[in-house]
Amino acid sequence: MPEQLVFRAIADPTRRSIMAMLANGEHSLGDIASNYEMTRPAVTKHLKILEQGGLVKVRTQGRERLHTLQPEALRSVAEWISFFSQFWDEKLDNLKRAVEADDE
Amino acid sequence: MPEQLVFRAIADPTRRSIMAMLANGEHSLGDIASNYEMTRPAVTKHLKILEQGGLVKVRTQGRERLHTLQPEALRSVAEWISFFSQFWDEKLDNLKRAVEADDE
DNA sequence: TTGACATGAAACCAAAAGGTTTCTTATAAA
């Protein structure tokens, strides 16, 4: 799972919005699409990109496809940011330690 | 400075690489460009997008343009991630608190 | 002041991104 796919996935505002929605729990495609102006196929494409980034997992139930958030995929981004956090504020070294501690 | 411009800026691997380079200090355009296969105009465009995201600041000295990293611009991304970190691991609530504490 | 150097600017191009419409397939329900 190349890190680049995560950065790509979170670059789009619609996809970040979908992530926020999925933070509340599992949702079907139609359920998600009803929250946006665009058509369902467009939302499908966004969900596929989120999947490729490892941020969303899908399971099929009957004729529905249920999507769940996989927020752990954001950890690589958090680690990348933590490298720079040391330059912006020493206090935020907490962030770096927190992330690293979690790798054990 | 819309948050979207930061997400856009960090989405490209070349730009993230430039950020890493600038973490070591100020660099001129030619200096930066000499590290990449692409032409200088291409690097110029990347630097402009980094500027728009607030991640790089430029000053002119003689005929050179010196670029410095502004890592604080990453804070909005860190805040966004911190919202999701609660879902992936309670221990990483440290991250959220660290970021919020820094807003005071 | 003439030449070399560091950069900016503009025109252009191919590929990727974000969207649409149309058609098909699979499941559920009448």
Add this chain to the structure above:
DNA sequence: TTTATAAGAAACCTTTTGGTTTCATGTCAA
């Protein structure tokens, strides 16, 4: 067993992105 519903798939379109080449400009140094 029809009919309605949920979704996948493919073809297509426009705009953005990441890159190029070419030319112009400003500054430093012989």
